[in-house]
Amino acid sequence: MSQTDDNGPSLEEKKNCNWKDITKDFFELCQQLNVGELVHDVHFGLFEAMSAIEMMDPKMDAGMLCNQVKRKVYDFDEALKANIIKDDNLESEELIGIIDSTYACVVTWLEGHSLAQTVFTNLYLHNPEAIKDKTLKSFCTAILKTVDLIRDRINKASVFEEEDFQSVSYGFKMASEVPSAKVISSLREVEDEFAKKVRSTKDKGEDNETRAKQHELYSAIYSRIKFTRFLYATLLAFSKDKCSGVDDIEKYLNGILDVLLSMQSTIHLGIKPEERECGLHDYPTIMGFEPLVNQRLLPSTFPRYAKITSIEDTMKYLSDMCTRFKFITGVTKCTFLHQAMDFFEDFSKLSPCVLSRSLLHLLVFPINRRFFGNEPLVDVVRDTIRNFIAPPALVPKSSIGSNPDARAYCDAFLQRAANTILQLVNISGQNRARQREKLAHIFEELANLEAEADKLDTYLHRLLMKNSQGQTVVCFVTWVLYHVLKAMFNYLYLGFELELYSPQEYYYIYWYISELHCSWWIPTLSRADNFLMESEAMIETQSGKSAKKVRRQQKKKGKPHAKEVHTAQIHQMLCNAFLKALLGFIRAKKLELADGSSIAFDSEEVRFRRRFAPFQVLSSPQPMAYCHFTDTIDLQRYKPVPEPEHLFQAACKGFQHAKALIEQPPSNQTEQATALLRICKYNIVAMSVLSTGKKEYERPLFDFTVHKHYPIITLKN
Amino acid sequence: MSKISNSVNSKPPSGIDFRDELRSWLNKRMRITLTDGRILIGVFLCTDRDQNIIIGSCAEYLNEEEERLKSTKDDQRLLGLAMVGAKHMVSIQIDSS
Numbered sequence: 001m002s003q004t005d006d007n008g009p010s011l012e013e014k015k016n017c018n019w020k021d022i023t024k025d026f027f028e029l030c031q032q033l034n035v036g037e038l039v040h041d042v043h044f045g046l047f048e049a050m051s052a053i054e055m056m057d058p059k060m061d062a063g064m065l066c067n068q069v070k071r072k073v074y075d076f077d078e079a080l081k082a083n084i085i086k087d088d089n090l091e092s093e094e095l096i097g098i099i100d101s102t103y104a105c106v107v108t109w110l111e112g113h114s115l116a117q118t119v120f121t122n123l124y125l126h127n128p129e130a131i132k133d134k135t136l137k138s139f140c141t142a143i144l145k146t147v148d149l150i151r152d153r154i155n156k157a158s159v160f161e162e163e164d165f166q167s168v169s170y171g172f173k174m175a176s177e178v179p180s181a182k183v184i185s186s187l188r189e190v191e192d193e194f195a196k197k198v199r200s201t202k203d204k205g206e207d208n209e210t211r212a213k214q215h216e217l218y219s220a221i222y223s224r225i226k227f228t229r230f231l232y233a234t235l236l237a238f239s240k241d242k243c244s245g246v247d248d249i250e251k252y253l254n255g256i257l258d259v260l261l262s263m264q265s266t267i268h269l270g271i272k273p274e275e276r277e278c279g280l281h282d283y284p285t286i287m288g289f290e291p292l293v294n295q296r297l298l299p300s301t302f303p304r305y306a307k308i309t310s311i312e313d314t315m316k317y318l319s320d321m322c323t324r325f326k327f328i329t330g331v332t333k334c335t336f337l338h339q340a341m342d343f344f345e346d347f348s349k350l351s352p353c354v355l356s357r358s359l360l361h362l363l364v365f366p367i368n369r370r371f372f373g374n375e376p377l378v379d380v381v382r383d384t385i386r387n388f389i390a391p392p393a394l395v396p397k398s399s400i401g402s403n404p405d406a407r408a409y410c411d412a413f414l415q416r417a418a419n420t421i422l423q424l425v426n427i428s429g430q431n432r433a434r435q436r437e438k439l440a441h442i443f444e445e446l447a448n449l450e451a452e453a454d455k456l457d458t459y460l461h462r463l464l465m466k467n468s469q470g471q472t473v474v475c476f477v478t479w480v481l482y483h484v485l486k487a488m489f490n491y492l493y494l495g496f497e498l499e500l501y502s503p504q505e506y507y508y509i510y511w512y513i514s515e516l517h518c519s520w521w522i523p524t525l526s527r528a529d530n531f532l533m534e535s536e537a538m539i540e541t542q543s544g545k546s547a548k549k550v551r552r553q554q555k556k557k558g559k560p561h562a563k564e565v566h567t568a569q570i571h572q573m574l575c576n577a578f579l580k581a582l583l584g585f586i587r588a589k590k591l592e593l594a595d596g597s598s599i600a601f602d603s604e605e606v607r608f609r610r611r612f613a614p615f616q617v618l619s620s621p622q623p624m625a626y627c628h629f630t631d632t633i634d635l636q637r638y639k640p641v642p643e644p645e646h647l648f649q650a651a652c653k654g655f656q657h658a659k660a661l662i663e664q665p666p667s668n669q670t671e672q673a674t675a676l677l678r679i680c681k682y683n684i685v686a687m688s689v690l691s692t693g694k695k696e697y698e699r700p701l702f703d704f705t706v707h708k709h710y711p712i713i714t715l716k717n
Numbered sequence: 718m719s720k721i722s723n724s725v726n727s728k729p730p731s732g733i734d735f736r737d738e739l740r741s742w743l744n745k746r747m748r749i750t751l752t753d754g755r756i757l758i759g760v761f762l763c764t765d766r767d768q769n770i771i772i773g774s775c776a777e778y779l780n781e782e783e784e785r786l787k788s789t790k791d792d793q794r795l796l797g798l799a800m801v802g803a804k805h806m807v808s809i810q811i812d813s814s
Contacts, residue, residue: 017746017748017812017814018812018813018814019748019810019811019812019813020810020811020812020813021808021809021810022742022809022810022811023806023807023808023809023810025738026739026764026768026809027768027803029735029738029739030739030764030765030766030767030768031766031768032735033736033739033765033766034766035766036765036766037765037766038763038764038765039736039739039740039743039763039764039765040743040762040763040764041743041744041762041763044762044763044771048762048798049763049771049798049800051798052771052798052799052800053796053797053798053799053800054799054800054802055751055757055799055800055801055802055805056751056752056753056801056802056805296777296794297794
C-alpha cells in the first residue's frame with residue numbers, strides 16, 4: 001500500500017507522490033489534543049469546515065457502498081463486451097421497448113430531473129456511433145440531437161427555475177458533429193424501409209398469424225421512427241427565424257398526433273423489464289438501460305433520485321405536449337403586444353410544461369428581443385401605447401409629436417417601458433408559483449415606471465398648455481396603470497389558484513379585487529377609451545369630415561376597450577356577490593374568523609397587511625388600509641342590522657346580475673365564460689336556499705374545481 | 718486489510734511539539750483508505766482530538782485498481798471538501814515527497 005502512482009506522467013504532482021503511512025502516528029498525535037481543539041491552517045476555520053460533506057453518511061455520500069448495488073454496473077463498452085446488450089440485429093420487440101423507455105426518460109428529464117439520471121441511463125446514447133443496428137443508431141442520434149436542441153431552446157428562453165428544469169449536460173456528447181439534415185434523412189431512410197416491410201407483410205387474404213404479428217411490429221416501429229422525425233423537425237421549425245417555420249410546424253403536428261395514437265396502442269409489444277433486486281437508486285430496466293451508470297457523475301450530495309415516468313404516462317405527456325405546441329403557434333396571429341401578452345397569460349393558465357413555455361417565449365421574443373424577431377420592442381411599445389390611449393405626443397402630425405425635445409423624452413420613456421414589458425413577459429413564462437413570487441417583486445419596478453410616466457405626462461402637459469390645447473394629459477400614466485393593475489389582479493388571483501388563502505381570508509381578498517375593479521380598472525379603461533375616441537375624432541375632422549358624422553360613426557363602432565370593461569364588470573359583480581355571501585356566513589357564525597385576541601401577530605389586520613404588502617410600494621392605486629375595509633363591511637351602519645338571510649339574498653341577486661352580464665354580448669362563448677356561468681348558476685341556487693333561513697348546515701364548503709378563482713359554494717350538513 | 722496498518726516510520730511523538738508535527742502535515746496531499754475500500758486523495762486541512770479529518774479538493778476512487786487507471790486520466794470523481802470520521806478510516810498516508 002505504498003507507491004500507487006508510478007505510471008502517471010501526465011500529472012506532475014501525482015508522479016512525485018511518495019506515500020508514507022502515518023496511520024498510527026496520526027492516531028497517537030491526535031489523542032494528545034485537547035477536547036474541541038482543532039489543528040488547522042490559519043486560512044481554514046470552522047466556517048469552511050461546515051461545507052464539507054460527510055463521508056459514509058448515506059444521505060451525503062452518493063458513492064458509499066450501501067448506495068451501490070451488488071451487481072456489476074456496466075458502461076456501454078463493457079456491457080457490449082459482456083454480451084449484456086446487443087448492438088446489431090435487434091428484435092422488433094427490443095427496438096420498441098428501447099424506444100418507448102427512451103421517451104419515458106426524456107419526459108422524466110423534461111419534468112425537471114437530471115440528464116444523467118434519466119436520458120443517459122440509456123447506454124446506447126453514450127456512443128451511438130458504435131451501434132451497428134441502423135434503426136437504433138438513427139434513433140439514438142436523433143434523440144441526442146433532440147435533447148440538445150431542447151436544452152438549447154429552454155436555456156435561451158430562460159423562463160425556468162431549478163424545479164422546472166436541469167440544464168446541466170454533464171459533458172455528455174450530443175452528436176454535435178452530425179448535421180441536423182442528416183439526422184432527418186437517416187430517420188427517413190429507416191422509416192421508408194419499415195414502410196416497405198409493413199406493406200410486404202400486409203394481410204393478403206391468407207390467414208397467417210406470424211405474418212400478422214410481423215405486420216403489427218413493423219408498423220409499431222414505423223410510427224415510432226416517424227414520431228421521432230416529426231418531433232425533431234417540429235423543434236427545428238420552432239427555432240427558425242421570425243416564425244417562418246410556423247406553417248411547417250402545423251403540418252408536422254397534424255401528423256404527429258395520429259402517429260402518437262398508434263404508438264399508444266402498441267406499447268404492449270415492447271419488451272418488459274425483468275424483476276430484480278434493487279437498491280435505493282435502482283430499478284428494473286430492459287436491455288440497454290442502467291440506472292446507476294452515471295451515479296458517480298452526480299454531485300456528491302445529489303438530492304433526489306429520478307422515478308422514470310411510466311410509458312403510458314409518457315405517451316400521454318407527449319401527446320399533451322404536442323397539443324400545446326399546436327396551441328402556441330396561434331400566437332403568430334397576435335399582431336399587437338397586448339394581444340400577445342394576453343395570449344401568454346391565457347397559455348400560462350393551463351400550467352404548461354417548461355418546453356412549450358420556452359418555445360412560446362422564443363417565438364414572440366427571440367434572442368434579439370425583437371417582437372416576433374422583426375420589430376424592435378421600443379417601436380412595438382410605441383404602437384401599443386398609441387393603440388391603447390393615443391397620447392397626443394405619439395400621434396403623428398400632432399403639435400407636440402413634432403417637438404424634438406418631447407420626442408426625445410418620449411423615446412427615453414419607451415426604452416424604459418420596453419424593459420419592464422420584457423420583465424412582465426418573462427414572468428408570465430414562468431411556472432405558476434414562481435409567477436406569484438416574481439410578481440411580488442415587480443411592483444417596485446412598476447412603481448418607478450409610474451413615476452417616470454408621471455414626470456413625462458406633466459412635462460408634456462406643460463408643453464401642450466403653451467400650445468393652447470386645454471386637456472389634461474395623463475396618457476402614459478394610464479397605460480402604466482393598466483399594466484400595474486393587471487399585475488395586481490394576477491398576483492391576487494394566483495393566491496386562489498395556489499391555494500394560499502384560507503376561507504377566512506376570502507372576503508377581504510374579494511373585497512380588494514372588487515375595489516380595484518370599480519375604482520381603478522374600469523376608470524382606467526374608460527379613460528383610455530375617451531382619449532382614443534377624442535384623438536380619432538380629431539384626426540377625422542382634420543381630414544374634413546363633420547364632427548357629427550364622426551361621432552355617429554364612433555357610436556356604431558363601439559368603444560375600443562368595451563370588451564375588457566364588460567369582463568371587468570362581470571368580475572366586479574362576482575366579487576361583490578362572494579363578499580356578501582361570505583359576510584352572510586360570518587354573520588350566521590358558520591365561518592369563524594381568525595381571532596386576534598390570543599396571539600398578537602395573528603390578528604386579521606396583520607394578515608390583511610401581509611396579504612397586500614407587495615402593493616405598498618405603488619403610488620397608484622394607493623394601497624387600501626385595513627380600516628377602509630372594516631368600514632365598508634361594517635353592518636352596524638345599517639338600521640336594522642341585516643340578518644344573514646338578507647345578505648344571502650343580496651348575494652343571490654349579485655350572482656344573478658353577473659349571470660345576466662355573462663350572457664350578454666360582447667362576452668363570447670369562451671371556456672372562461674361557461675365556467676363562470678356554471679358558478680353563477682350553482683351559487684344562485686345555494687344562495688336562494690340560504691336566504692330562506694330554514695336550511696340547517698354545519699359550514700360552507702368552497703369548491704374551486706370549475707374555476708380556479710371563484711368557488712362553487714356548497715353546504716356541509 | 719488490517720484495521721490499522723503498521724506505520725512504516727514509527728517514532729514516539731515527542732510531548733512538546735506534537736502539534737507541530739500534526740501541523741507539518743497540513744496542506745500536504747493525504748491518502749485515506751475507507752472501511753468500504755474506497756480511497757480518498759486530497760489536501761489535509763483539519764483534524765481534531767477524535768481524529769475526524771477534513772480534506773480538500775478530494776478525489777474519490779472505488780478501489781486501488783480504479784485509482785491506478787483513473788488518477789492519471791483526470792476523470793476521477795471529485796468530491797471537493799470532505800470529512801471522514803475516525804471509525805471509517807483504515808489507513809492514512811501522507812505525501813512525503
